[in-house]
Amino acid sequence: MTEFKGRKVDWRLGGTAASILFTALVTGCGGSSSPSTATAPLTCDDSLKASFKPDAQTTVLTVTAFKKGEPLILSGAASPSTPMASNDICMVKLNVGPGNPGPAGAPSTSEGIGIEIWLPAKANWNGRVHALGGGGWQGGSAGSTTAIASSSAAAIAGNEGAVSSTTDTGHAIAGAGSFAMNPDGTINKPLWTDFASRGIHEQAVKTKALATAYYGSAPKYAYWEGGSTGGRQGLNLAQNNPTDFDGIIANYPAINWTRFITSELYPQIVYQRDLSGTPLTKAQSALVSNAAISACDLVGGQHLGYIVDPSSCTYNPVQDPNVLCTSSGGNNATSACVTTAQAQAMNKIWYGMTADGSVPDPATDNGWIEASSSALMGSGNHRWFGLTRGTTFYSPNFVGLASPDMEFPISSDVVALELQNSTIAGSGFANATGNGQSLWKQLSYSQLSNAYDRGVALQTNFGNINTDSPDLSAFKARGGKMLTWHGLADELIMPQGTINYYNRVASQMGGLAATQSFYRLYLAPGLGHGTPNGTANPSAVVPNFAPGQMYTLITDWVEKGIAPDTLTLQTTSGSTTRSMPTCVFPKKVSYLSGDPTTAASYSCS
Incomplete structure (x- = not known):
């Protein structure tokens, strides 16, 4: 699949600019072709707005040159924490339509995909593209003319000498899945597609095209790097647009999107259904999790403090008197002790989501059996995997899946979208049919399992967000x-x-x-x-x-x-x-x- 397939490329760029872009699109990175004519490459000023016209849907929003040592800021005053340009660099922001029409201010209304591209000084370019992925629902300020989206991409351009870029994947609102639902409560198919795959493909195509036009020659190599959503994006590129990048780093990838994110709500459902809505305290989960570590981290006669192989850890707090309260037959009299029901709740969270809330004895099945299978997980009663034993239930970096403070918000957003009921989501979800009211708390185990099945069934409407195809043959074939x-x-x-x-x-x-x-x-x-x-x-x-x-x-x-x-x-x-x-x-x-x-x-x- 070539990068220009299905694209309305405007070849009326002027002879050389069109030739350069055509060469970049056809040969990709590492190609040996070169334009047959020569002209001055683009410059980092407003003239680029008129000069760079790769297709009818792409508009250059702003062009800004930063000198070495200047603060990376587009508006307002710099603060002591404002990053500085490590070298001379050029920032270009693009919008790629058509977006999604709708009422002004609605989360689902979009003018298109915002792309922020950072170009090293021409003498410093190493011939590479090093593009970055995003996190969570992504979104953000890649298409904003007043805010910088990625100082990391700017640092790559300045320090490494590679062209870098990032995208908002079609929506400016970060941190919530509201963009994926239209004001009438229906599924927003265009923005699901932009978020799932089109945004990152446009990022790849436009980054390479701009680099080619700016430097006068195509990139020799293109690389993608991302974790979480960025890892899912890397695998999506390999599966669906295998010629976009020569090398991909896809760390801790958010593949199997609806499957694992629906299951991320499971720990909170366990709290609601099994513990009458009272979560484990941080002290309780820390006590039991550290007991699991101590039971499974012994190597060479020494406790490492972390578990080397959690797949072999079958620690069962229900049978550990050191964590059970005296009222449950244990010998722990502290406020961090757990009842038998609470200990079993932890076993459920470690095992992972089941359709009926059941959990086997860890000695028989600790939740890892299906991991070694070559069949897609989730068709039976065990819908998805759980947190590994010893992993924290909460984190200073983000809301934990089993945090006593609140649910992980992406999980309640996804379940609301699967069931097409905005009120199921948390308070951060906005929609004209009703904002989020945390009605997920009322879901039974079977209802959560139904949401899981709905997420799988709705993949076509969700832009095939799961990114779970094992066929990487085209990516392998292109090297x-x-x-x-x-x-x-x-x-x-x-x-x-x-x-x-x-x-x-x-x-x-x-x-x-x-x-x-x-x-x-x-x-x-x-x-x-x-x-x-x-x-x-x-x-x-x-x-x-x-x-x-x-x-x-x-x-x-x-x-x-x-x-x-x-x-x-x-x-x-x-x-x-x-x-x-x-x-x-x-x-x-x-x-x-x-x-x-x-x-x-x-x-x-």
Whole structure:
């Protein structure tokens, strides 16, 4: 599938500009073709607004040149925290229509997809595109003429010398799913499509086209990097637009979108149905989660403070007198003790969503069995996976899935959209038929399961947001390379879902060896959702990826043919340093001998 297929490209750019754009679109990155004529490339000023016209739906909104050391700000006064330009860079903002018409101010009304592109000084360009993904519902200020959306993209352009970009995926309101419902309560198909896939494809196409026109030659290589929603976007690009990027980093990806996000509401439903609406306190979940860590983190006679292999952890608080209250037959008399019902609620949260609220004995099934399957998870009573044992129920970085403060808002938004009832969502969801009223609290286990099924059935209307196709044959055939890491203590996206997807890819693509020739997965013990410690143990020193480590690996693989193998992760906290290898899946870290806090004491097998 070529990038210009189905696009209304305006070839009336003037001979050279049209030739440059045509070359970029047809050859993609790494192509050897070059324009047959020459003309001056574009400049970073308002003349670019008239000069860059890749198609009838694209408008240049603003062009701003920043000198090295200038504050990265478009309006208002700079503050001490305002980032500064690390080098001379040019920011260009685009709008790509048609958007979605509607009443002014309605969340579903959109003028189009906003794209913010950062261009290094022409003498500093390294010939690469290094585009960035987003998070959550994305949205934001990529299409705003008064606010900068991504200082990270600006830093890539300034420090690395690559062209970078980001997008609002078609809606400016960040943090809520209201854009996905029309004012009359129906599904907003155009913006679901923009959010799910079209926005990032337009980001890729327009970023490369602008780079080609600005520098006078096409990018040699294009890379995508993202985590969470950005990870889902990377896999979406590989599945549906395989020529957009040469290399993709798709970390802790939000694939299986409606499946796992519907299940993210499950812990709160457990609180409502099993505990009369009274959540576990932070002290209670911390007590029991740390008991799970202590039961499963022993390596070489030493407690690491985090669990290396949660798939083998079968800790059951119902049978642990050290966490059970004396009223439940335990010996814990503190305010953090849990009743038998509360302990079983934790087992349910760890096992994951079931259609009827049941949970097996962890010794028989701790919730990991389906992760190793090559069949898509969710058709039986076990609808989706749960948080791994030892993972925190709440987080200082975002609302946790089992937080006592509130539900994870994206989950209640998604269930409201699946059931097409805005009042089910939390208070942040706005719609003319009724704003969110948190009526999710009234849902039974079977009703939540029905919402799960509705989400799957509505994929066509939802822009195929689940991004769960295992067919990556076109991406492999074009020579693409992809890397994913997922923390085994992810607080939001269960790593079992990524493992299940990778096994499905291997089955589709002819086995592990064939899959690993272009796509490799790493599982990192103790790491959270892009956080350095996803466990309930705040003192844990969890070995982590170094900044830029994955990007170096993907560029070496694409440009030099060096396939990554076992990696060493390392973290220093104060005077304490911890290191550990992370293995190419399905290999696991195996302790050999020696100090269990150093990577040299392990192997991959």
